[in-house]
Amino acid sequence: MNVLAHALLAGDDAALRLGGVMGDFIRGTPDLALPPRVRDGIYLHRAIDGFTDSHDEVRAARERLPAPFRRYAGILLDMWFDHCLARDFAKWSAHPLAEFSAGLRDEMHAAMPILPDSLRRFLGYMDANDLPAGYIEPAAIGKALGGISQRLSRANPVADAMPLLLSEDTMLRGTFERFFPQLRDFAREWVVQRSSLAGLR
Incomplete structure (x- = not known):
């Protein structure tokens, strides 16, 4: 769901980026x-x-987040954090947001033969809505939440969460600003350790 964050946190390795995006679409052992x-x-x-x-x-x-939204807070925060990241993308990346977004979709299209069917469908949605760059607009977040709400198996308030997220934007943006640098450091260290292990194999 938070495609932009996972792609950025994978760093400069295109294969890691692809796997980062695939993560929401693959269950169990890859x-x-x-x-x-x-x-x-x-x-x-x-x-x-x-x-x-x-x-x-x-x-x-x-x-x-109040009930009944708290139950779906993971989804809502993931999406809103991508919105926060898109708004201040120049702070976190040397690449312009539009260039990074288009390049990510190009990489996904090039890897089409290995994409899960669900991710292939989502890539069409990304193309049509200029994602993940489009997440800079609250309306794109609202549209995405509407789609997620329909795909969930039980009745839920996810599609109605935008007024709440907008009202809590200052709080959520502060959370993101404090949290994301630590997440970035964690991801960088994970990649370094994984690469070291790969070199030992």
Whole structure:
């Protein structure tokens, strides 16, 4: 869901980036037929999610969300953090947002044969909505939340969360500003350690 963050946190390795994006679309053990660095990117995605979910700043932000939205706070915060990242992308990346976004989609199209069917469909949605760069606009977040809401198996308030997210934007932006540098450092260290292990194999 938070495509922009996972792609950026994978660094300059295109295969890691691809795996980072694939992470939301693959369950269980990644197919051994995938390139090793793509598999590493999937595991990086999961490590990032674990770090995020257990972080005190993120936990506090989840607790700020009222019922019934708190149950879906992971989804809502992931999406809003991508919005925060897109708004201040120049602070976190040397690449312009539009260039980074288009390059990511180009890499995904080039890897089409190994993409899961669900990610192929999502790539079409990304193309049509200029994502992830489009996440700079709140309306794009609202549209994405509407789609997520429809795909969830039970009735949920996700599609109705935009007024809440907008009202909590100052708090959420502060959370992101404090949390994301730590997440970036965690991801960089994970990549270094994984690369060292790969060199030993």
